[in-house]
Amino acid sequence: MAVFWKPIAGRLLLTVSLTLLGWGVEGQGDRQGKKLVSGxxxxxxxQGRDIWRxxxxxxxxxxxxxxxxxxxxLRTFDPEGAIFYGDTKNGEDWFVLALKEGMPLMQISxxxxxxSVMGGPQLNDGKWHTLEVSNQDDFVILDVDGSKGLVVGMGGPAKQTEDSHAGVLRLALGGILIDKGKMMIQFDHKMDGCVRKGSWLDLRVPWEVEVEEFLPxxxxxxxxxxxxxxxxxVFNTSVFPVKEYEGIKIELHGDFSKMHGTILSIKAPGQEMxxxxxxxNNTQEVNLSYGSQKISMKATFNKLVITFLDELLQVLKKQEKLQDLQVVSVKNSGFSSTWGNGRLAIGGLLGEGEDNVGSQxxxxxxDMIQIQDRDLDLDFAVxxxxxxxHSCPA
Incomplete structure (x- = not known):
């Protein structure tokens, strides 16, 4: 967009976009039915919202x-997601700042x-990092914690003669306003992270809210x-391939004595759980039901490994260096057919119907969820x- 890379006002799309992050969560009224925020x-x-909005x-x-x-x-443990977006000409020219593989990613049309340019320090370490954006000559510079992070040079478009003080900027936080296919580098938009202590441009316009309520x-x-x-x-179990002769392995880490409710459930449509x-949390017990088999365990462990084999279910509990292995014999368990077209729910009990409405x-x-020795990213679940x-309150 021509206004972005012209001197003074023209090079402002990146930094104008950052103003979006500075507006807070205190409602300021209503504009055509939309909640407005500032601060x-x-x-x-x-926040939960429609895809990419x-x-x-x-x-x-x-x-x-x-x-x-x-x-x-910015603070996050999430390696990937959208931070903010800005455009002019109703999306013809645009800018996106995101994280990918934990590093800053800037994309410009x-x-x-x-x-597009990607690099700089890893920012998904759970610590607060200060990001500053400025314009110097024909360059857009992103500083991270006082040091140069990314530099983008765009000399050509600055030669255009459009009035750099005219036009409208659209700004968005946590999503984009264009088709994601227009981006050169694709990434998952969801970002489990926070921004604070914004020092923004002098704009005082309100922002429209796209979510019902703000999460803390x-x-x-x-x-x-x-x-x-x-x-x-919820995941479709078919996305996790079965290893020949090894079955299916699910590994969970955490303080089980501080959990309450359904940790895991697996079910195929039209079949029994x-x-x-x-x-x-009241009895300090963890209970596993596999068909008619039931296992009750004291919640004194921080690691649980469940392995499905043809006619065996192995349950390994571990607390620091101590470990306890339980083996349950299951004749004709049928886990392979269930796994082939079933669903796996983390954090709830699967129900019937397309919505998989559950309870408990x-x-x-x-702390960690692994399926078949690979970390499970809940950003790819429904x-x-x-x-x-990617984060828990300490």
Whole structure:
């Protein structure tokens, strides 16, 4: 977009977009039925919403911009997701800042040309990092914690003669307003992270809210997947291949004595429940049901490994260096056919129907979830918006 890379007002799309992150979660009224927010407060980026739609968005005239530098703090354990977006010409020219593989990723479309740059320090370590964006000559510079992070040079479009003080900017937080296929580098948009302490441009326009309510940013966090007891995450089991002669292995890490509700359930449509794993914080027990077989365990462990074999179910419990292996013999278990077209729910009990409406939701944190020795990312599940995929309150 031509206005982005012209001197002073023209190079402002990146820093104008950052203003979006500075508006807070205090309602300011209503604009055609939309809740409006403003203020310099902490914002959680992992709000539940339609795919790729932003959490909040607004428009502003370029002529109202008088500042060319913005900064904010970002904290996340999530390696991938959208932070903010801005465009002009109704999306013809646009800019996106995101994380991919834990590093900053900037993508720019200007006058039909695409530019992307990715690199800098890893930002998904759960610590607060200060990001500052500024314009110097023909370059857009992203500083991270006082050091150069990314530099983008766009000299060509700056030669255009359009009025850099005219036009409208659309700004969005936590999502984008264009077709994701237009981006040069694809990424998953969901970001389990927070921004705070924004020092933004001098704009004072309100922002429209796209979510029903704002979820909190916890003061201290640890890596893991957090279930507040209001929903679960569902996967199709067919996406996890069965290893020949090795069966299926599910590994869960966490303080099981602090969990309550259904940790795991597996079921195929039209069939009986294959497996349920539940925790009872009152009795300090963890119970596993596999068909007619039942196992009751004291919740004194922090690692649980469940392995399905043709006619055996192995359950390994481990607390630090101590471990206890239980083996249940199951004749004609049929786990292979169930796994081939079934569903796996983390944090709830699967029900019947297309919506898989369940109950007995989990309240607690799973430090790690692995299926077939691979970490499970809940961002790729159909999940309740209250679930945090990569962080737990400490």
């Amino acid at each position: 310099d407060v902490t914002v959680y980026l992992g 932003p959490i909040i968005h607004t428009t502003s005239n370029v002529s109202e911009i008088s500042c060319i530098k913005s900064s904010f703090q 200007i006058a039909g040309s695409l530019v 940013c916890y003061q201290d966090i640890l890596p893991g997947s957090y279930f507040p007891g209001t929903g679960f995450a 294959m497996l349920t794993l539940t925790a009872n 939701f989990l309240a607690g944190c799973l 999940k309740h918006p209250s679930i945090s995929s």
